[in-house]
Amino acid sequence: MIGMSSQAPHGVDGTSSSAARRARADACRRVVLLLMLALLPLRVAWADSSPQAPAPSTSSSLAGNPEGAPVVVWNRTVVTLYAPYHGMSAEERAHAAGERIENALDTLKADHLSISWIEAGGESGAAVRADNLVLFGVLPGDVGTDDRAAIEQAAERGAAVLREIIREREQARQPRLLLVGVLYSALATVILIVLCWALIRLDRFVQRKLIAVTQARLRLDVAGFDLRPMMWTLVRRGVSLVRLALTLFFGYLWLSFVLKRFPYSHPWGSRLGDYLMQIGLQLMTGLVNQLPNLLTLIVIFLVTRGVTRLIAAWFQAVEEGAVQVGWLEAPTARVTSRLVSTLVWLFALIVAYPYIPGAGTDAFKGVSVFLGLMLSLGSAGIVNQVMSGLVVLYSRAVRVGDFVRVGDHEGMVVEMGALSMKLVTRKREEITVPNSVLSSTSMRNFTRQSRDTGLLITTSVTIGYDTPWRQVVAMLEQAASRTDGLQAEPRPFVLQTALSDFYIEYQLNVAIQRPASYVMILSELNRHIVDIFNEFGVQIMSPHFEEQPKEKVWVPHEQWYAAPASRDRRPTAPPGATASSMSDGRPPV
Structure with missing residues (x-):
């Protein structure tokens, strides 16, 4: 009883103290839980704002080598590798795979290629095999995902390219196919030669016809100068450039066609054809996009031409005497008409400049600045001649048909241009007097009075x-x-x-x-x-x-x-x- 009595008070006290400790522990857990619940939004916000460590996926591998290393076999890209493998870089993997395939290419069969899934050393991927020989493998880092189906699909695409290469090599060994390719290439070469010969003959024919038409019907006299020889040169150069462009175009088509006739060079021919198609599509797209601007240019041209024709008709009436104007004489009407028409065309060119295709490009701007600089530096003398001619013309000092003496020259005025005046002396000499000389030298007019x-x-x-x-x-x-x-x-x-x-x-x-x-x-x-x-x-x-x-x-x-x-x-x-x-x-x- 002593033991019991002696232990009873102790057991009771112990029971009560343990209950108190449990109560305090429960209270602490509740407080901690409440603090965690209170700090949870801050933790989420911190986690969102803080940089996350990159996951060990293939995206890091792709970022490390964004261009990739292609496995090239027989002038074709079988697969492109990005990820390293056991200390080997993607380039080393691609080089080793290419060597293995090249060494075994003569003995490979298209039906012997298969795809298997390999897991070794913590790495997994799809391997393309030829019987027991592993030709190349595709890792998750090569396709940018850990999805097994996507990895196997990439391996299957590489295997399909390799099967096509094997079949083409088998075809290339057949003399009949090679002979057909050579015959087609020879036929294409003959057609190219005939086309080039026809273009040369057509070039000569067109040049003769254009020059004949220019000589017979075209008259280009600007400021007393005959521009027809210059136009003949431009026409000849233009026709020759068109012929050269067509020759290069036909040569391009011939090269693409011939390369496609042989298995080894078929990819080159395909790339040439694709490039030509892309250029054509770009040109067509650019033309369609420029249609509004072209329509605007046509409208500006038509309006300007109509205005200049009205101006020319009015000044012609003044020249013929049908219209009497106090400030304008009949002999000066034609030159005034040309000046006004030139100003109208210059204004139209300024208005149409933003609508010209390529006007906003740096190249066009550079050419414009260059031409403006050339005109500014080289046209000072021409502008002086033109202004002097206007002074002589509108001062009414001389007219065509007057007999005058300028300096040591004496003769009949047969032509007055924007840059010079022409005299015919009694010795049948034609003298050209620049307008600047007329404006700075005394002139004796025997006819006026x-x-x-x-x-x-x-x-x-x-x-x-x-x-x-x-x-x-x-x-x-x-x-x-x-x-x-x-x-x-x-x-x-x-x-x-x-x-x-x-x-x-x-x-x-x-x-x-x-x-x-x-x-x-x-x-x-x-x-x-x-x-x-x-x-x-x-x-x-x-x-x-x-x-x-x-x-x-x-x-x-x-x-x-x-x-x-x-x-x-x-x-x-x-x-x-x-x-x-x-x-x-x-x-x-």
């Missing part, structure tokens, strides 16, 4: 003081009356321009209607003056005398026709300078 009152021409003689001046005046007037081509009004008159030491200088003034013939008329007038003075025995003091001669220096009438002259000989003009040729006011040509 002579249309109404005629052109005054003068000739001078020097007669001694021993001859009455009234006699000299009468003889000069009589010589003028014998000369053809002089106007009756104003009448010829004589001026005494100088009283020199030994003689008096008399100037005869006569009016002519045709300035271009003044040299011939003046020559005839001088002949009559010499005859008149000889008739009346009056000495002309040219050349000068240091002392007065004892006898007069003159030619008696009986000596006028000394040999080889004849009595019926009259002063005549040079061949081609007859009065009929001068009647229209133009120099002989």
Whole structure:
């Protein structure tokens, strides 16, 4: 009982203390659970924001070698490997697999290839076998997934390519197939040669026809320059470039066709054909995408052409006199029409620039900048000539058909261009005078004032003081009356321009209607003056005398026709300078 009594209080106390400990433990667990529940959202947020370690999958392998290592057999890619295997990189795996297949290729049979699943050393994958020889394997890292079906499908695709290679090698050993390929290649070569020959003949024919049409119907005169030779060169070069492009195209098709005829080079031919198809599709796609811009360009072109035609018709009416405008003369209407049409076309080009295909490319911008720089640096002289020509034209200083003298050149104006003016002299020389020279050099126009009152021409003689001046005046007037081509009004008159030491200088003034013939008329007038003075025995003091001669220096009438002259000989003009040729006011040509 002692033991019991002594133990009873202890057992009770022990029971109560253990219950208390359990209660405290339960309370602690509840608190910890509540804290975990409270911290759970923070933990989830931390896990989402923190970087996760990459899973040991094939994605890391693909990222490490994104390009992959192809297993190439007989010019074909069997499979592409990405993942390393037991210390071997993907490149090493591909090289080893390619060597194994090449070494066994002559003995392989398409029906002997099989696929098996291998698990060894913690690695698993699909192996392509030929009987007991493993040719290559496909690991999960090579396909980017651990799915067995996907891995086996990749291995099956590689095996299918390998079977096709084996069959093609078997076909390549057959002489009949090789002979067929050679025959087809020879036929394609003959067709290519015929096409190239036909293109050369067609090139020559088209060039001859285009040049003939250009010579017969096309007229391209810009600023006095004939642009037809340049157009012939451009046409020839353009046709030759088209022929070259077609020749290269046919050669490309021939190469692709020939390569496809033989098993080993078949992939090259296929790639060439695919590349050509891609280029064609890209061109067609680009053309379809550019259709709105092309339609806009066509509309701009049609509108601009219509406006320029209306402008040309209005200025033509001004030139013909059907429309009278105070600020514009008929002779300047044609040039003004060209200037306005050029400005309209330039404005249309500026508007159409954004719609030109390729206008936004860097190459097009570079070419535009280059051309602009060339025009800026090289067109200063041309712009100067054009502006000088406009100054001459709109100042009304000269017109086509006027007889003018510019510097040392004298002739009829036959053409006025944007850059130069052309004269034809009485010697039948064609002189080109730049417009810059016209604007900076004084020009004598013999025609402008002579249309109404005629052109005054003068000739001078020097007669001694021993001859009455009234006699000299009468003889000069009589010589003028014998000369053809002089106007009756104003009448010829004589001026005494100088009283020199030994003689008096008399100037005869006569009016002519045709300035271009003044040299011939003046020559005839001088002949009559010499005859008149000889008739009346009056000495002309040219050349000068240091002392007065004892006898007069003159030619008696009986000596006028000394040999080889004849009595019926009259002063005549040079061949081609007859009065009929001068009647229209133009120099002989």
